[in-house]
Amino acid sequence: DQQVKQNSPSLSVQEGRISILNCDYTNSMFDYFLWYKKYPAEGPTFLISISSIKDKNEDGRFTVFLNKSAKHLSLHIVPSQPGDSAVYFCAAKSRGGYNKLIFGAGTRLAVHP
Amino acid sequence: GAGVSQSPSNKVTEKGKDVELRCDPISGHTALYWYRQSLGQGLEFLIYFQGNSAPDKSGLPSDRFSAERTGGSVSTLTIQRTQQEDSAVYLCASSLGVPPLHFGNGTRLTVT
Numbered sequence: 001d002q003q004v005k006q007n008s009p010s011l012s013v014q015e016g017r018i019s020i021l022n023c024d025y026t027n028s029m030f031d032y033f034l035w036y037k038k039y040p041a042e043g044p045t046f047l048i049s050i051s052s053i054k055d056k057n058e059d060g061r062f063t064v065f066l067n068k069s070a071k072h073l074s075l076h077i078v079p080s081q082p083g084d085s086a087v088y089f090c091a092a093k094s095r096g097g098y099n100k101l102i103f104g105a106g107t108r109l110a111v112h113p
Numbered sequence: 114g115a116g117v118s119q120s121p122s123n124k125v126t127e128k129g130k131d132v133e134l135r136c137d138p139i140s141g142h143t144a145l146y147w148y149r150q151s152l153g154q155g156l157e158f159l160i161y162f163q164g165n166s167a168p169d170k171s172g173l174p175s176d177r178f179s180a181e182r183t184g185g186s187v188s189t190l191t192i193q194r195t196q197q198e199d200s201a202v203y204l205c206a207s208s209l210g211v212p213p214l215h216f217g218n219g220t221r222l223t224v225t
Contacts, residue, residue, distance in 0.1 A: 006155075034213055043117070043204055043216030044156070089156065091212075099144060099211050100169060105155035 003027045004092050006104035015113050019077040023090030023104055026071065030102075031095040035064060035075045038087045038106070047088075048075070080111045115139065117217035119205050125223045126195055134190045134220045138207030145188050146214055147180055151201040159203075162188065163210060195224045 005024045013019045021035075031052040036044035050057040050064045050073070057064050063076045077084055087108050091101040118137040126132050138145050147159040158172040162182045173179070177196075182188040192199055202221050206214035 043218045046213035093212055100158055100161045103156035
């Protein structure tokens with residue numbers, strides 16, 4: 001049972017436009033969400049996070065939105081740049097003391113000129 | 114500052130052999146995690162160490178997999194009697210006890 005789902009395996013966006021990556025979850029115990037970016041042959045790197053008490057967090061070109069009623073979060077990148085081309089993973093942590101993260105399957109973003 | 118270091122970066126082994134994968138976490142990080150990523154898949158949780166607490170082994174796929182963390186620092190993931198389905202990138206991460214996790218570049222394991 002996939003608790004964190006990224007239903008789009010890939011996304012192609014033109015440079016300068018907005019990229020929107022989506023993530024759905026099923027576990028209502030999740031209280032913290034993160035986005036990671038991964039280049040080939042490298043480990044995932046942390047991008048941005050959001051607590052379940054918020055509905056938006058912004059850091060430069062990156063904004064994460066959380067809709068708890070829909071159990072949905074999204075990552076917006078604007079403007080998109082070719083260097084943003086990577087695989088993006090959504091991850092979630094459950095309240096209750098354990099700090100392990102459950103990851104989605106990832107979305108491959110391609111930003112083309 | 115040094116990040117999470119994993120060795121070897123690549124490992125090719127024959128089916129049935131044992132392998133050991135090593136992880137050096139970021140200095141001072143109390144939590145250490147092992148994940149793996151099979152081809153075309155997401156990150157699958159394997160095991161989590163937090164300080165002196167008993168590790169969370171709930172993600173280990175079989176009893177052929179084990180891990181230890183010595184002195185609260187370096188960790189070794191051991192796979193006994195490797196099978197072809199064990200082929201994957203094994204990722205180690207560390208943290209200050211709470212997210213975010215900081216990942217190493219992984220060990221690519223190929224079982225022939």
